[in-house]
Amino acid sequence: MTNLWLTASLWMGLALVSGLLASWTGISISLLEIFIGVLAGNLLGLHTAPWVDYLAGFGSILLTFLAGAEVDPVVLRTKFKESFSIGLAAFLLPFAGVYLFTRYVVGWSVPAAQIGGIALSTTSVAVVYAVMVETGLNETELGKLLLAACFVNDLGTVVALGVLFADFNAWLLLFVAVSAFVLSLTPWLTRWFFRKYGNRVGQLEVKYLFFLLFFLGGLASQAKSEAVLPAYLLGLAVAGFFLKERDLLHRMRAMAFALLTPFYFLKAGLLVSLPAVWASLGFIALALLLKVFTKFLGVWPLTRVFRFDPREGMYSTLLMSTGLTFGTISALFGLTHGIVTRLQYTALVTVVILSAVVPTIVAQRFFLPLAAFGNRGAELSPTAVRPEGKKRVKADELAFEVKLGNEKGDD
Amino acid sequence: MFERILVAIDGSEHARRALTVAVDLAQKYGASLCAVSVAHLPEFSDLRDEVNGALEDATKFFSRALEEAKGFAQEEGVEIETSVIPGHPADALVRFAEARGCDLIVMGARGLSTIQRYLMGSVSEATVRHAHCPVLVVKGK
Numbered sequence: 076m077t078n079l080w081l082t083a084s085l086w087m088g089l090a091l092v093s094g095l096l097a098s099w100t101g102i103s104i105s106l107l108e109i110f111i112g113v114l115a116g117n118l119l120g121l122h123t124a125p126w127v128d129y130l131a132g133f134g135s136i137l138l139t140f141l142a143g144a145e146v147d148p149v150v151l152r153t154k155f156k157e158s159f160s161i162g163l164a165a166f167l168l169p170f171a172g173v174y175l176f177t178r179y180v181v182g183w184s185v186p187a188a189q190i191g192g193i194a195l196s197t198t199s200v201a202v203v204y205a206v207m208v209e210t211g212l213n214e215t216e217l218g219k220l221l222l223a224a225c226f227v228n229d230l231g232t233v234v235a236l237g238v239l240f241a242d243f244n245a246w247l248l249l250f251v252a253v254s255a256f257v258l259s260l261t262p263w264l265t266r267w268f269f270r271k272y273g274n275r276v277g278q279l280e281v282k283y284l285f286f287l288l289f290f291l292g293g294l295a296s297q298a299k300s301e302a303v304l305p306a307y308l309l310g311l312a313v314a315g316f317f318l319k320e321r322d323l324l325h326r327m328r329a330m331a332f333a334l335l336t337p338f339y340f341l342k343a344g345l346l347v348s349l350p351a352v353w354a355s356l357g358f359i360a361l362a363l364l365l366k367v368f369t370k371f372l373g374v375w376p377l378t379r380v381f382r383f384d385p386r387e388g389m390y391s392t393l394l395m396s397t398g399l400t401f402g403t404i405s406a407l408f409g410l411t412h413g414i415v416t417r418l419q420y421t422a423l424v425t426v427v428i429l430s431a432v433v434p435t436i437v438a439q440r441f442f443l444p445l446a447a448f449g450n451r452g453a454e455l456s457p458t459a460v461r462p463e464g465k466k467r468v469k470a471d472e473l474a475f476e477v478k479l480g481n482e483k484g485d486d
Numbered sequence: 487m488f489e490r491i492l493v494a495i496d497g498s499e500h501a502r503r504a505l506t507v508a509v510d511l512a513q514k515y516g517a518s519l520c521a522v523s524v525a526h527l528p529e530f531s532d533l534r535d536e537v538n539g540a541l542e543d544a545t546k547f548f549s550r551a552l553e554e555a556k557g558f559a560q561e562e563g564v565e566i567e568t569s570v571i572p573g574h575p576a577d578a579l580v581r582f583a584e585a586r587g588c589d590l591i592v593m594g595a596r597g598l599s600t601i602q603r604y605l606m607g608s609v610s611e612a613t614v615r616h617a618h619c620p621v622l623v624v625k626g627k
Contacts, residue, residue: 105532
């Protein structure tokens with residue numbers, strides 16, 4: 076299809092279908108976008124295009140930035156020792172395990188095995204967070220520590236992706252020096268800029284952040300590093316600021332979810348080959364088991380050292396075995412830079428998707444900590460009301476207004 | 487017979503019928519009501535902010551329906567507390583009822599077709615299956 080707008084409408088139509096399916100099923104939009112992308116690529120023969128690549132690339136950068144900006148610096152500081160050790164072990168052991176397996180058992184090249192190790196070393200902060208909100212664990216010490224450990228794990232992933240494939244030359248030196256300078260100034264500069272130019276119709280603060288993302292991302296690319304590395308670090312640098320400026324975060328989220336991330340996830344799915352999934356079933360199963368097993372080796376002993384209850388330890392370990400965003404970003408980086416083949420990419424992305432689903436289900440089904448049940452009564456908006464009068468009103472006189480989307484709740 | 491009745495509220499006509507029945511039962515037995523809405527979080531989401539956004543949307547959406555339910559129960563002279571809780575609808579309702587010592591769950595039925603029930607699952611069926619207490623599913627137009 077050569078008509079640009081019709082092509083764009085097809086992509087946006089697929090994003091819309093994914094969003095509707097997400098709304099009906101309660102499954103996350105990103106996972107469904109990947110799924111719809113797989114179907115569109117394999118059954119409709121949809122191809123990517125330079126403008127799609129640009130939007131998808133921008134989407135992955137913005138997604139990584141927002142992930143960095145979600146970090147709660149206070150949580151990270153208060154339990155630094157525990158969260159750092161668990162997060163580091165949760166990154167290193169799966170990375171090493173998957174690297175050795177793909178390199179020496181499966182016979183991948185060194186860079187491809189590195190991509191494999193990085194893609195399967197990730198954890199999903201969002202999956203962990205959603206599960207903890209449902210169980211009320213996000214308000215406990217264990218929950219806060221786990222989230223902080225997830226941030227450290229993800230940091231390990233983006234640093235590995237940014238460093239392992241970089242050219243160690245003058246460009247890298249320049250990138251490191253400029254990034255260090257900009258990132259050290261960013262917390263102060265952002266507050267100042269927002270105070271002076273924020274909340275105007277021209278969205279200057281958004282343009283300011285996009286400028287920094289593109290500039291540092293451009294320098295990273297020049298050094299053959301990955302643009303998501305400075306994006307995550309930039310997110311971390313403004314995390315405290317974003318905790319207060321929720322409105323700015325919402326605006327950026329709206330831009331990301333409406334226009335950019337659909338292209339990223341659809342493209343990530345588009346490049347998955349269904350015949351390759353079938354051909355790699357054995358590898359996929361083994362790699363998934365290996366990821367969970369190495370996460371277990373890295374995280375579970377530390378949970379015992381830090382005196383977690385055994386059930387809590389197992390629950391934490393399984394939740395840290397989840398992964399989605401950075402897993403797909405790493406695999407896509409490998410494919411677009413010619414480091415992994417489409418077969419390897421397909422296998423990695425399939426394992427990444429399964430690692431978001433399987434450990435979560437097992438953790439919730441079999442290892443939900445007993446503390447979670449105590450927190451079940453902790454609701455979002457409690458109010459208690461005692462009646463004042465006893466005037467009878469017919470049920471028909473009640474006016475329920477349904478303004479948002481579908482009927483949520485019981486049937 | 488019943489001291490604390492949980493009624494599930496989702497802003498629909500079916501929930502409104504369930505509320506009417508729950509208020510009637512509460513009056514008959516002198517019971518108090520817990521009107522509960524469940525915010526279903528996206529499964530396997532990608533951004534923590536996506537989860538927060540879903541929570542905010544759901545809280546905003548359900549607070550109106552819960553306000554109406556509160557007003558209705560108050561006018562009928564029934565003690566009521568309202569809550570929005572995160573989770574899977576059936577699972578969250580059952581656990582909440584257990585945690586708060588509710589001895590009856592009242593909920594509406596949407597009357598799903600076989601295909602819809604297969605695709606989306608029936609919350610009322612799952613609640614009946616897993617609840618520790620009696621469940622009253624209010625059907626009808």
